[in-house]
Amino acid sequence: MAETTDLDKDAKRNSDVALAQAKAASAGVRKAPWWVTPLVAVAIFAIIAPMGGILGLGAVTTLTTVLYYTVIAQGWNLLGGYGGYLNFGAAVFAGTGAYTAAWLNSEFEWTLWQTLIPAAFAAAFVSLIVGFATLRLRSHYFAIFTLVLTFLALVVVKNWPALGGAIGLFTDVEGDFSSRGLAILFFYVLFGLAILATVIAYFVEHSNFGYALRAISEDEPAAQVLGVKTTSVKLRALLIGAALGGLAGAVYAFFTGYIEPAGTFSLDLALDIVLVCVIGGMRSWLGPLIGSIIVVLLEQILRVVVPNLHLFGLDIPAETNRLVLGVLLLIFALFIRRGVVGLFVQRRGRVVSV
Amino acid sequence: MTNVIETETLTKSFGGMTAVSGTSFSVEPGTIVGLIGPNGSGKTTTLNLLNGAIAPDQGTIRVQGENLAGKSSTAFVKAGVTRTFQNPRVFSTVTAMENLLVPVLHTRGGKAGFTKKAEELLETVGLLGHRDTPASELSGGQQKLLEFVRALMTDPHIVLMDEPFAGVHPSVKEVMREAIVERNKAGTAFMIVSHEIPDLTRLCSRIICMSDGQVIAEGTPGEVTSHPLVIEAYLGQGPASRGERG
Numbered sequence: 001m002a003e004t005t006d007l008d009k010d011a012k013r014n015s016d017v018a019l020a021q022a023k024a025a026s027a028g029v030r031k032a033p034w035w036v037t038p039l040v041a042v043a044i045f046a047i048i049a050p051m052g053g054i055l056g057l058g059a060v061t062t063l064t065t066v067l068y069y070t071v072i073a074q075g076w077n078l079l080g081g082y083g084g085y086l087n088f089g090a091a092v093f094a095g096t097g098a099y100t101a102a103w104l105n106s107e108f109e110w111t112l113w114q115t116l117i118p119a120a121f122a123a124a125f126v127s128l129i130v131g132f133a134t135l136r137l138r139s140h141y142f143a144i145f146t147l148v149l150t151f152l153a154l155v156v157v158k159n160w161p162a163l164g165g166a167i168g169l170f171t172d173v174e175g176d177f178s179s180r181g182l183a184i185l186f187f188y189v190l191f192g193l194a195i196l197a198t199v200i201a202y203f204v205e206h207s208n209f210g211y212a213l214r215a216i217s218e219d220e221p222a223a224q225v226l227g228v229k230t231t232s233v234k235l236r237a238l239l240i241g242a243a244l245g246g247l248a249g250a251v252y253a254f255f256t257g258y259i260e261p262a263g264t265f266s267l268d269l270a271l272d273i274v275l276v277c278v279i280g281g282m283r284s285w286l287g288p289l290i291g292s293i294i295v296v297l298l299e300q301i302l303r304v305v306v307p308n309l310h311l312f313g314l315d316i317p318a319e320t321n322r323l324v325l326g327v328l329l330l331i332f333a334l335f336i337r338r339g340v341v342g343l344f345v346q347r348r349g350r351v352v353s354v
Numbered sequence: 355m356t357n358v359i360e361t362e363t364l365t366k367s368f369g370g371m372t373a374v375s376g377t378s379f380s381v382e383p384g385t386i387v388g389l390i391g392p393n394g395s396g397k398t399t400t401l402n403l404l405n406g407a408i409a410p411d412q413g414t415i416r417v418q419g420e421n422l423a424g425k426s427s428t429a430f431v432k433a434g435v436t437r438t439f440q441n442p443r444v445f446s447t448v449t450a451m452e453n454l455l456v457p458v459l460h461t462r463g464g465k466a467g468f469t470k471k472a473e474e475l476l477e478t479v480g481l482l483g484h485r486d487t488p489a490s491e492l493s494g495g496q497q498k499l500l501e502f503v504r505a506l507m508t509d510p511h512i513v514l515m516d517e518p519f520a521g522v523h524p525s526v527k528e529v530m531r532e533a534i535v536e537r538n539k540a541g542t543a544f545m546i547v548s549h550e551i552p553d554l555t556r557l558c559s560r561i562i563c564m565s566d567g568q569v570i571a572e573g574t575p576g577e578v579t580s581h582p583l584v585i586e587a588y589l590g591q592g593p594a595s596r597g598e599r600g
């Protein structure tokens with residue numbers, strides 16, 4: 001009797017194994033060994049690394065924007081991607097960093113290096129307030145709130161005389177730099193930050209914290225019932241992401257030499273970051289990096305190409321590039337849920353709604 | 355010795371509908387208690403109350419002597435209460451291993467230690483080979499087993515299980531049963547909700563029967579299954595062992 005049961009068990013286990021293997025095989029085309037993603041990331045950074053010295057000024061500036069987006073997107077993706085709390089708040093944290101740095105520079109002549117940490121802290125501080133106020137909300141309400149928050153930040157800063165009001169603030173990099181020297185400086189500062197952000201994302205993805213974030217994005221009540229302090233986990237993800245955004249923002253303030261409210265707290269940036277992560281892949285630490293490259297280059301191409309198109313003798317408005325990106329966002333959100341990275345690397349189960 | 359769980363006049367209503375109505379019962383350390391009752395009698399709601407997933411309107415829930423009524427699930431898990439769900443709620447986009455690492459997020463210890471522990475637990479239910487399989491690719495039965503061992507990661511004093519035997523192949527059922535017995539030998543108490551009365555009578559030393567949110571009978575499996583009120587409650591909806599619902 002006991003023997004029969006054991007046999008049964010083995011038979012069932014085997015059939016279960018067979019089932020899982022069959023399922024895995026059906027996804028087999030997409031399976032890649034674990035080291036592929038790290039290798040791709042290292043390769044990308046290795047290729048980008050010498051570019052600062054090689055390329056012309058315009059191209060270096062474009063790559064600098066790629067790196068700027070990478071830092072913010074990696075930060076955003078912690079809560080927005082892994083945690084499933086899609087939001088439009090990226091510009092608020094980057095903007096806080098930018099304004100902190102610009103203010104410290106214009107008012108107290110702090111250098112770029114000196115403003116980095118305060119900018120990160122300021123952004124993290126703002127994220128704490130935002131988080132405490134809103135992270136008990138479920139994801140959709142949170143998304144809407146962050147939209148409002150961006151406008152709120154814009155209004156507050158616009159009416160804050162110490163921050164230059166609607167006029168904004170100027171920044172100045174210490175030392176004698178040629179314009180090319182400056183471009184190279186910003187390129188490498190953001191290059192370093194992009195690596196930092198990517199490494200952080202890698203470690204988060206492979207930590208219990210990262211698993212908890214994904215558990216939250218799938219089934220928050222279940223995670224809660226298993227003992228996960230979900231609000232605190234979300235808050236931590238937001239905070240780390242905001243600090244990264246703050247760092248990027250600080251560099252940006254020096255990079256452009258001048259910041260003003262409308263350009264800094266812009267929904268364009270917030271939407272771009274969402275686009276970057278959706279296109280790159282929100283379930284992977286590689287996604288924001290790949291997405292940044294694609295989105296920035298695509299925007300660049302569109303900006304150059306679209307105004308020169310005279311389809312059927314019509315002038316195509318420059319805003320068309322936003323339309324193209326919007327359609328792209330829809331396509332990815334609907335059909336390519338795992339993003340570009342998901343097309344190539346290991347399938348990780350069903351992706352639930354974001 | 356203090357009871358692992360002890361409730362008094364536990365009450366929970368949804369709108370005008372009282373799902374749990376003044377129930378009092380207790381679970382002694384290291385015992386396996388069955389919780390039966392017709393569909394809609396309040397079993398799942400009771401489990402939800404017993405681990406803080408929902409707060410009671412009234413009454414106390416003592417865990418190891420401390421009243422945790424109204425506290426969050428985190429407090430219950432800390433006090434040693436974990437659970438499984440009527441429909442398995444594994445995290446499908448992460449692997450079996452990663453599922454097991456979610457509950458220990460706030461527990462002290464290194465990842466290596468937790469990984470080893472998780473591997474040992476997966477082994478006990480024959481899932482070690484699926485360590486790195488996304489949970490969505492596991493069969494329904496395997497998901498139930500995974501959910502069970504996930505509930506053991508925090509070394510609970512009691513595991514609340516909602517329908518562990520429903521809709522699974524007899525062999526998986528057997529794996530589950532053995533794993534429960536093994537764990538119980540090591541001192542873990544269980545409260546198991548099930549419509550599979552024969553399975554429960556094999557496992558449990560005591561059975562509690564609910565109907566309309568109230569405890570109508572309590573005792574050894576023999577006593578409860580032959581209790582006139584229990585028979586009456588079940589007769590209302592046909593053979594007890596078939597009354598399954600999602």
Ligand SMILES: Nc1ncnc2c1ncn2[C@@H]1O[C@H](COP(=O)(O)OP(=O)(O)OP(=O)(O)O)[C@@H](O)[C@H]1O
Pocket residue numbers: 368371372373391392393394395396397398399400440599
């Ligand atoms: N969140 C809720 N909101 C409203 N009513 C609820 C809720 N949860 C449970 N109920 C109601 O409470 C009653 C008890 O439900 P419960 O799920 O506890 O029963 P059960 O004994 O687990 O039943 P089953 O054997 O079918 O699983 C039912 O009438 C149910 O409709």
Ligand SMILES: [Mg+2]
Pocket residue numbers: 397398399440516
């Ligand atoms: Mg139920």
